[in-house]
Amino acid sequence: MCYCISSVSRFLQSPAADVYQYLTSVLHTNLLLERELNLSERKLDLKTVNQLAALLQDKHCKFNKLQLCGCGLAEQSCSALATVLRSNSSLKELDMSNNNLQDSGVKKLKSGLENTDCTLEKLRLSNCSISEEGYKALASALRSNPSHLIELDLRGNDPGPSGVKQLNDLLLDPNCQLETLRFLSPEAENACKYVPGLLGKDPLHVRELNLSEHKLKDMHMKYLAALLQDKHCKLSTIQLFKCSITEKQCRILTSALKSNPSHLRELDLSVSQIKNTGVNHLCDVLKDPHFKLERLRLRCCEMTDEGCSAVTSALKSNPSHLKELDLSENKLGDSGVKNLSDLLMNPQCKLEKLEISGCEMTDEGCSAVTSALKSNPSHLRELDLSVNQIKNTGVNHLCDVLKDPHFKLERLRLRCCEMTDEGCSAVTSALKSNPSHLKELNLSGNELGQLGVTNLRDLLMNRQCKLEILNLCGCSITEKQCLILTSALKSNPSHLRELDLSVNQIKNTGVNHLCDVLKDPHFKLERLRLRCCEMTDEGCSAVTSALKSNPSHLKELNLSGNELGQLGVTNLRDLLMNR
Missing domain, CATH: 3.80.10.10 (Ribonuclease Inhibitor)
Known part of the structure; x- marks a missing residue:
């Protein structure tokens, strides 16, 4: 050799x-x-x-x-x-x-x-x-x-x-x-073969992945994780709404995000069973300063105050990117909401949209939230506190921040908060002193009463009021109170685009009052809901007749649960035939 x-x-x-x-x-x-x-x-x-x-x-x-x-x-x-x-x-x-x-x-x-x-x-x-x-x-x-x-x-x-x-x-x-x-790695390429929503697509060009309402198995999540780990993957939005994600699958997902955290901006895991354990896994990546998530939705994830505490603690260490947070329909309670308030108080927190509806919060939790907002009022644009027992006391706390000219809230939802006319009156009175930003107000499922309706009228008549969406479903509004509201709309008709007066006893008389403003060419309403308003064919005929004289803006009309009769149906047909 x-x-x-x-x-x-x-x-x-x-x-x-x-x-x-x-x-x-x-x-x-x-x-x-x-x-x-x-x-x-x-x-x-x-x-x-x-x-x-x-x-x-x-x-x-x-x-x-x-x-x-x-x-x-x-x-x-x-x-x-x-x-x-x-x-x-x-x-x-x-x-x-x-x-x-x-x-x-x-x-x-x-x-x-x-x-x-x-x-x-x-x-x-x-x-x-x-x-x-x-x-x-x-x-x-x-x-x-x-x-x-x-x-x-x-x-x-x-x-x-x-x-x-x-x-x-x-x-x-x-x-x-x-x-x-x-x-792409072979594992990431397999995602294109087996993961619903990616079939037949080039993952290098996919920026948004919507797998909502698909039942995902562990195998699917592993393939998706392999794709997310690959540096060539630039997914910015992942929607897994109603995918029944488990704690284990949440761990697989967050492990992948930890290895490649910089691209994702929106994550929706709503309606899943990730529970506190899954949320804790998620928190490991939420803390990462390279993780620049802007929208996080964890609605109905079987979380308690413990999970909420973990989320807010993680976000406190990396608060400056998140703009939207949805924790609705989890059992946060007042203790969870108080932890959330610590995040809201952080001057680096830039949250614009907060949804905590149906979280078993009372006036005590509402007080904590509003206290936080008072100390950092300038960013929040949308707040949903619906289906909580905040009652008049909690609403009164909220009114302190609603009056603040630095608080530029655009959408406020207080549906089914066990308010009476006193609470509704306090809200509308507060908004009257700071009316120019609000575009949506939802007071559905609360008892407005005469005082609440009167104050709401004053708000609507204010020339600075730019309200576009008004939801008053199930507020026990009477015929007389409908007259009060429509008189306000007649004096300031140009902004409102959506009105919901469903499940109120406004009857034909109230509807006739409403028709006076529906005829106004300056009234550019696009969505009108009058479901279950105890109307007959007479009221329906009045509505359709009014709309025929101003038909070009309306896109949605709901008259369900009323006795339209033959006359009402005929008039409705004539409206639909109007070009």
Whole structure:
């Protein structure tokens, strides 16, 4: 063997002869007779790589495939291999995967790839710590020399915002011969085969994934997690509403988000069984300053005050990005809401929308929320406290912040809060002193009474009032009180777009009052709901007649639960036929 090595090495010049002797003794084969050289998982220092480059450039060497996976290669190793690519060698396939080449190494390699003497056909650079600049360098090289490379593997790298586009744009070049461009891991690619909502789609271009109301198995979640972990995945929105996500699946999902946290902006896990345990897993990623989530919906997730405390604690350590939080229909209680209030008080908290309806909150919890809002009033635009027992006492606390000119709330929902006319009157009175921002008010399911309706009238008549949506369903409004409301709308008709007076005893008389404003061409109502208002065909006829004289704006009309009769149906038909 020694004689054979010595004899063959006479054909080679040093340092090619040196590395030939070393490799032949290690691999026990005559390298000059081989077409493939596999040195994967053997640590190669720079001296050895330089010698290897010399061997590959020797005219006696005919290797067409070189595998250097996991060899500890770095930037300078790429310089040596670039000289091989420039030398018109026989090399057609090069695998440098699992080396810490980084962008600087790829830029060195670029000088070889862009040379017209380079005839490399397959290049594998998976898991090489390459980022956007490296992708740009590869794209630039292939634009200069597009005619040979047919396969490029970049799995396990981070393309940044434009890396994928830089290379995909090359495919439009008629001179480009690339047939296979790999970005995603096999596990991530499986997501496109098995996860509903991704079937047949290119996940590199998917930014929003809506799997709502799909029953997801653990297998689906694992495939989705693999996709989320891949740095090439740029999903910004994931909607898993009514997917019955379990605690285990929540753990799988959040583990993936922890490894690739920077892109997601919206996450909806509503109506699931993640419970406190799942929420605790989620909190691990919520704390991460690289996780810039803006919208989080956890409605009806079987959470208690413990889970709420974990969420708010996590968000307190990373508060500046979240704009929307929905914790409705969880058993937060006053203790959970008090923890939430600590987050709201944080001056870095920029929350714009807060939904905590149906959370078993009382006036005590409402007091904590409003106290927090008073200390940090400037960001919140939407607040939903519906279906809580806050009663008049809680509402009175809320009114303190509603009066604040720095509090620019646009949407307020207080449906079914066990308020009486006293509470409703307090709300409308507070809004009168700060009326210009509110666009939506929902007081449904509360007893407005005469005092509440009168104060609401004063608010609606205020020229600064820009209310667009008014929901007063089930407020025990009478015919007389309907007259009070419609008189206000007649004096300030131009803003309201949606009105719900359903489940009130306004009857035909009240409806006739309403018709006076429906006829007004300045009244541009788009949605009118009069369900179960004890109307007969007379009232229905009045409504449709009024709308016929001002028909162009209305998009939705609900007259369900009333006795329309033949006359009402006929008039309704005439309205529908009106072009």
